[in-house]
Amino acid sequence: MAACIPPGSTAQVKAIPCNIRKEDEVKNLMSSVVSEFGRLDFLVNNGGGQFQSPVSMLSLKGWNAVVDTNLNGTFLCLREAYNAWMAENGGAVVNIILLISKGRPGIAHSAAARAGIDNLSKSLAVEWASNGIRINNVAPGSIYSVTAAENYKDIGDVFRHAIPFTPAKRNGTTEEVSAAVTFLLSPAAAFITGETIKVDGGWDLYQVPWEIPEHDRMPAYNWEKIIEEEDKPKAKL
Ligand SMILES: CCCCCCCCC/C=C/C(=O)SCCNC(=O)CCNC(=O)[C@H](O)C(C)(C)COP(=O)(O)OP(=O)(O)OC[C@H]1O[C@@H](n2cnc3c(N)ncnc32)[C@H](O)[C@@H]1OP(=O)(O)O
Numbered sequence: 001m002a003a004c005i006p007p008g009s010t011a012q013v014k015a016i017p018c019n020i021r022k023e024d025e026v027k028n029l030m031s032s033v034v035s036e037f038g039r040l041d042f043l044v045n046n047g048g049g050q051f052q053s054p055v056s057m058l059s060l061k062g063w064n065a066v067v068d069t070n071l072n073g074t075f076l077c078l079r080e081a082y083n084a085w086m087a088e089n090g091g092a093v094v095n096i097i098l099l100i101s102k103g104r105p106g107i108a109h110s111a112a113a114r115a116g117i118d119n120l121s122k123s124l125a126v127e128w129a130s131n132g133i134r135i136n137n138v139a140p141g142s143i144y145s146v147t148a149a150e151n152y153k154d155i156g157d158v159f160r161h162a163i164p165f166t167p168a169k170r171n172g173t174t175e176e177v178s179a180a181v182t183f184l185l186s187p188a189a190a191f192i193t194g195e196t197i198k199v200d201g202g203w204d205l206y207q208v209p210w211e212i213p214e215h216d217r218m219p220a221y222n223w224e225k226i227i228e229e230e231d232k233p234k235a236k237l
């Protein structure tokens with residue numbers, strides 16, 4: 001990242017290790033930023049992820065790991081950024097979530113956690129408005145990155161698989177996500193809070209990439225049969 005800073009710029013980059021699941025590490029991260037740079041104007045909650053699994057196969061430990069990372073980690077970062085700086089001085093926050101409007105079969109644990117973040121953002125957009133804090137979400141579609149591809153290599157090429165489900169017929173880029181994040185943090189979004197921007201090439205409006213096997217396990221509602229059952233003599237207790 002430091003190598004990307006143009007010569008002559010006053011921008012600085014500093015890495016501070018932090019596991020967002022650890023309360024003390026999150027507290028240290030936020031207070032270190034304030035003591036090092038004197039302010040904390042923006043927070044982007046980007047850390048997150050999941051593994052693919054049908055819910056029926058999920059252990060509680062696996063569910064907890066994903067909820068802890070995505071929902072609890074975001075909560076801790078929000079609360080500590082507020083305590084360390086934003087309560088007194090305002091700020092702008094962007095949470096990176098998932099496309100969730102149609103559920104996310106296959107990664108339901110993460111979708112549930114991200115839906116929690118989506119709703120948390122709406123609550124905080126109101127709770128923290130008088131502190132001068134705006135909070136929004138970005139929901140990426142299928143965005144190719146070397147690190148994400150490496151994470152899913154065991155279950156096939158998920159990024160190639162996503163292309164037919166994306167009206168734009170391609171994956172997005174990390175720069176296209178950053179553009180939306182930068183907009184939401186900027187004064188250009190001064191009147192936007194509690195909102196989610198999808199950066200998905202139209203994915204969310206299109207199909208859900210989940211095959212439902214043919215089945216007849218959902219019988220139609222049958223009025224006559226219900227009346228018949230109700231007319232039968234009931235057992236006396
Ligand atoms: C439709 C198709 C969509 C396919 C998916 C397509 C998604 C595309 C859109 C989204 C893209 C992205 O998000 S890109 C982001 C890419 N990066 C990531 O996703 C990072 C993923 N990794 C993580 O965040 C973390 O490792 C995380 C998953 C939260 C687990 O945290 P921990 O390290 O603490 O947990 P672990 O100790 O590894 O595991 C705890 C338990 O979790 C379960 N567990 C962990 N990894 C597992 C795995 N691969 N398969 C099964 N179960 C697993 C086991 O029960 C583990 O217990 P034991 O059995 O006892 O070990």
Ligand SMILES: NC(=O)C1=CN([C@@H]2O[C@H](COP(=O)(O)OP(=O)(O)OC[C@H]3O[C@@H](n4cnc5c(N)ncnc54)[C@H](OP(=O)(O)O)[C@@H]3O)[C@@H](O)[C@H]2O)C=CC1
Nearest residue numbers: 018019020021046047048049096097140141142143147148
């Ligand atoms: N790529 C895509 O198509 C999509 C991505 N997203 C989301 O976008 C975000 C960025 O993902 P992407 O860049 O693609 O993939 P990456 O795997 O590169 O990014 C995930 C990041 O989260 C960090 N992270 C995970 N757990 C923790 C933790 N406990 N504490 C601190 N940091 C943590 C990882 O850190 P480290 O490298 O140190 O492990 C990594 O930098 C994630 O939230 C992801 O779920 C959402 C939809 C689609």
